[in-house]
Amino acid sequence: MALLFRFLQAAVVAEHTSNWAVLVSTSRFWFNYRHLANVLSLYRTVKRLGIPDSQIILMLPDDMACNPRNAFPGTVYSNADRAVDLYGDNIEVDYRGYEVTVENFIRLLTDRLDEDVPRSKRLGSDAGSNVLVYMTGHGGDQFLKFQDAEEIGAWDLADAFGQMWEKKRYHELLFMIDTCQANTMYTHFYSPNIVATGSSEIDQSSYSHHADNDVGVAVIDRWTYYVLEFLETQVTSVTSKLNLGDLFDSYDESKIHSQPGVRWDLFPGGEQEGRLRTVVDFFGNVQNVEVENANATEPGSLKEDLAEIARLVEKWQKRDEEYSAILGDSAGNVTEDLPSSSLHLKLKSTVGPTKMAEDSSWGKRLVGISVVGACTAIWVAGSILGRSSV
């Protein structure tokens, strides 16, 4: 019995309660079409496997669908057969254009954002969340370029994940990166429960898979293409039992043209344990819907609760009645309330634009005129004096 109990606990520990995905492309401009297509393909996959938009953070530095060079306006394709329009009509980009910066990315991960940043732009993961972080762009030895303007170093990324772990912002994290020399990006990670995988070793390029002649540029990167091929053909539903081991075994160096890497050592139990995590642990959404049994009678069940809430409601009604009885007449309460609410409404309707500036504009104009006047006087005096001296 005790053994069974312990086993149950172990099973509980391994479970996660929500799924989050952070999908980042870091390059803009038309010839980097494939990087945005990479991210959008993955976006489509995680959405298909059930992660809702509210739990996907999508960072797109450029808008390929609306690019004037796009021969197929309003669409983005990741394959020359153009079977699936990745842009579709149901896409939520959380950070776009120049919002995609190193700073915003780190702020997103560590949640050090302004209070007025909406929840849709925040990573609301907690100690029970599995987080998928996918990045693609142009990179080099231990850095990844953001928009040709700045770069994120492997140290910064490691520190951001370290802070996430400190604040219990993930349960397990799968880091994927498709860029040149990608495997160098995860060398500095130090926080536990991370599985990291990249497309190419140090001093290796990461290549695009194929170009679409009508679009005019390459539409997808090799590594991402084969990862997606695995996800789309093998992981067909949320109930799929395929694990990370199967995904990483599907890497074929002769097809990818670079050596993909996997880092297991941060994961408790190492490679053996990590391989057993299912793919949908990270790419799918866990949602254990609980149907309430209307006929159950055990404590805490729907029926019991309903009875208790009904009693509570009754009690409050009684209290309200008593309260109004104390006030004198039961109608007094109501009449008192009504005018105040209508007054409130009236106030609301008359709210107009407010004046932002506190001080009068006339004062400022006066100061300006006097300054101009003084300057003119000095100039006139100077020119007169100068002439007289000559």
Next chain:
Amino acid sequence: MMTKTGDQESPASASQVDQPSVKRAPPPETPAAVQTRFRVIAAFWAVIIFLGFPIWWKTTSIYRASLPIEEMVDWADGKACRPVFPLEIHLATPSMQSFEAQHLLRTTQHTLDDLNEFAAHHLRLKLTNGSTTAHNSEDSSESVKYPAETADTALTVRLLPQDGLAGPWSELHAATTQLDIFYPPSQVPVPSSSNSPLSAFIAAELQRLYGEEKATIAHILSGNTAGLDSTSPQLAEDIDRRLRRSMKYAETYHLSFSLFTPGSEPSSWDIEAAVNEYVSPLLQALSPISNFTVDTQVQLYANFAPTAPKPEYDESEAAWTLKKEDLSAFVNAAEWPLNPSIGNGPTINFILYVPDPSQSPLLVNENRASSWMIPQWGGVFLLNPPLSNTEQGGRSNPAHLSQDSLGPAFMTFSHQLLTLLGTPSTPASLPLRLQTSIRIRAATLLLSASATMGSLARLTESLPSIPIPATVATSVSTTLSHLSASCVYLREGRFGAALASARVAETEAERSFFEKSMVGQVYFPDEHKVAVYLPLLGPIGVPLVVGLLKELKRIAGRRKAKGTAS
């Protein structure tokens, strides 16, 4: 200088040129020129040392306010505070002699202490006289909100003699915090005996009432229930499940009630009355724990996601049914305007779905239920209103949903809200469950704020490049003072006050950790620093240093000359 070095390098050519005329040395510098050069060099160095260096130092140094690191780590390690939960239970014995009651109290307390295996959570019995009992129990909900100087009364046990009973039995008042125990008068313990069936019964009864709470608190404090032998695996699993599905604590929760329907009707509902009637009392009762805001919306023509499985018609039930495994795809998260970004608190969604007349009634296949809950997200209720016949011969939903027809749905939402907030399922009295939930929240917040302090301390130590503004130091000291206040309140048994302090501590701790300016961005390796400084310092630094050296050499030479001369 140039000519001189040139001369040395090519002595042959120099000798040829020098043949007719003697080598012409430059005219000796006038003392005034030497003086000027000295001043120029001194001025450059003065600017560098007194202006440039301080500015460089000031602009490149990172402001790090000093934090009480040791204290923070102590809190995180649990050295600063050992949370205890002494529950005060009043024993009212209206029909007992005072010495009998005293004796009963002593023996019961003794039995309780023997039964207890988790020292941090213990029950303290106290005698009250019967007249104030009823009053106390009525007021218990207020005492939570307005913490008095005395400990909160967790429960009042009223002992009532009843003739013709074989053994004692108990009855828990569902609407108050009162437990009535009826006992045969013959079982009043005699002062000589050290044990009695009545006290054993009371102790067991109390133990049972607080079993779940104790297990939950043990689970929170230690991370698992392994420390308690008496906890059944079933209960442990329940607790674990509840902790997992309940929402993360927030200062404010937004409740969003939405009416979704695929057609044009119903287009209005008595939502204000329904919320006032069914939800407000619960929110009032929950107000010590969190704040709540309520939003409502009506969305017509809300369709399922194109990929979502369609409901199927079940002939035997004459109803449309949804499969349980398909329920997670029921909510069309992409198109239904849910999760509004209001403020910074999480939103709990409650969806009232009225199916299309052609698909009514709609039920869940497995157990004919009409509602389900999505952990950490909210709840869904399928409302099948009676259909009316239209003139065209079809059937349609009513245009307006009255308060009465919304009743079951909103009762269910209230229940789901309780569950989502992690209210324990036992004992069967809502006031007691809310009190338990206050204690559980206080424990959770105390631990989480302490853990945040520890994280911040470790972060400060491990990332030397991260700035720490003064506001963080202020927040940290506020957190620490409220944490210790909360710990003291817990020890005194004033759980309402403890929760209030713990809430402040949690908010401040979060604020300090998530301080906006604390972004240790862009780590520079040393070679990057050299690369940044060298192009600047090379061209400027070399002439400056060489000038300084030459000047020093000249001064040294003159001093030497003076020394030999004198």
